[in-house]
Amino acid sequence: MKILFATAPGYGLTLPVVPLIWAARAAGHEVLLATSSEMVDAGARAGLPAYDVFPQRDVWNDLMGSVSGNGTPEDELPEEYRLARRAGNPFGLFTVTMTEGTIKAGRLFGADLVVHTSDHAAGMLAAVALGVPALEVGNRVSWSVRDADWRAEHHVFGEDEVSDLMRAKLGIGDARPAVLARVDPRAPSMGGLAAGQEHPDERDGVPWWAMRFVPFNGGAVVPDWALRPADRPRIAVTLGTVVPVMSGVSSLAVVLEALGALDVEVVLAAGTADLTELGELPPNVRSVGYLALSAFLPSCSAIVHHGGSGTTAAPLSYGVPQLVLPSFADNPLSARRVADRGVGLSHDPATVDAATVRALVGRLLTEDGFRTAAQEVAAEMAAQPSPADVLARAVAALR
Numbered sequence: 001m002k003i004l005f006a007t008a009p010g011y012g013l014t015l016p017v018v019p020l021i022w023a024a025r026a027a028g029h030e031v032l033l034a035t036s037s038e039m040v041d042a043g044a045r046a047g048l049p050a051y052d053v054f055p056q057r058d059v060w061n062d063l064m065g066s067v068s069g070n071g072t073p074e075d076e077l078p079e080e081y082r083l084a085r086r087a088g089n090p091f092g093l094f095t096v097t098m099t100e101g102t103i104k105a106g107r108l109f110g111a112d113l114v115v116h117t118s119d120h121a122a123g124m125l126a127a128v129a130l131g132v133p134a135l136e137v138g139n140r141v142s143w144s145v146r147d148a149d150w151r152a153e154h155h156v157f158g159e160d161e162v163s164d165l166m167r168a169k170l171g172i173g174d175a176r177p178a179v180l181a182r183v184d185p186r187a188p189s190m191g192g193l194a195a196g197q198e199h200p201d202e203r204d205g206v207p208w209w210a211m212r213f214v215p216f217n218g219g220a221v222v223p224d225w226a227l228r229p230a231d232r233p234r235i236a237v238t239l240g241t242v243v244p245v246m247s248g249v250s251s252l253a254v255v256l257e258a259l260g261a262l263d264v265e266v267v268l269a270a271g272t273a274d275l276t277e278l279g280e281l282p283p284n285v286r287s288v289g290y291l292a293l294s295a296f297l298p299s300c301s302a303i304v305h306h307g308g309s310g311t312t313a314a315p316l317s318y319g320v321p322q323l324v325l326p327s328f329a330d331n332p333l334s335a336r337r338v339a340d341r342g343v344g345l346s347h348d349p350a351t352v353d354a355a356t357v358r359a360l361v362g363r364l365l366t367e368d369g370f371r372t373a374a375q376e377v378a379a380e381m382a383a384q385p386s387p388a389d390v391l392a393r394a395v396a397a398l399r
Helices: 011-026 038-045 059-068 079-087 092-109 121-130 148-153 161-170 243-247 250-260 293-299 309-318 331-341 354-366 368-382 387-397
Strands: 002-006 030-035 050-052 113-117 134-137 179-184 198-200 207-210 234-238 265-269 285-287 302-305 322-324 344-346
Touching (some): 002 011, 002 092, 011 030, 011 038, 011 113, 011 309, 030 038, 038 050, 059 092, 092 161, 113 121, 113 387, 179 387, 234 250, 250 285, 293 309, 302 309, 309 322, 309 368, 322 331, 322 354, 331 344, 344 368
Parallel strands (some): 002 030, 002 113, 030 050, 113 134, 234 302, 265 285, 322 344
């Protein structure tokens, strides 16, 4: 079977789906990742065949520029961009730029099935245009379109003005995709489904399936220290890939000041962010640039981060307590989920100071309830169907 995987071009939007693509390839199916911008190269580095559905521009960088107010002036943008801006829908930019190319990729590839993420209308529209079934996969642990309260406050991807405009432009019509199932990767106690549970979607009766979240943050050359037990608590610190671009790294100063005064080992994973404004780092800070969380997070006693969905999910999978200093987008929702489940703590980064960070991290290290709750969630996730199980179930449903 030929399976087209369609994802939006951000790390947190694409990488959670990579284990499912691996499962398809390992089962003997032909796969193609249809995405754009930096995710084309990220997919190739993950060992996947990847197709750039919008090579004309770097649509991800354009979105970041638009959101930050530092982007290309509107009158210099292509018509597709102006269309998305008028609709007031940031992710609509992916719909207007990536739908036609995703359809083209599916036709050239001869796709029998389209697997797309819930937040990527271009994949849904491609399934309709190609006339093939779809499997919709959630890629967030903070929210799901299965949640009625989420749908009450947000447009559902593919059921919005921009999608309607693309239907008309590309002659797709009003048909809905033949959805085999929708997948919820959240732990049961954090909104997801337990193994064996299957809930019909109240909108159309399509079944919701559970799937284990398998962390993937890219490949890594694992350093020796990451495999050795730490001689004191090891604390991971990261801002993900978007926050440094949008807001800089100034928020790290407070965190590093706080942790520098504790008897801990700090692993700072700041990617390619420029850290010069932070000055000399405390002696207990190991700055590793980009190092996949999966390479060292299992040896950590806690993690301090920004609330990105993938960054929130990884410590849940490993049973590591977390302190979330949420930035924007769905980061505050991730922080609320963490605090409500008792797997960690959160605080507004705009008002946090070093003393507060020290106190909060101190609680994570000394109060057993946080690690117990985190380990409970990790056990829940481990009991859910694997990506391979879900893929096999989807294929069986087509036969």
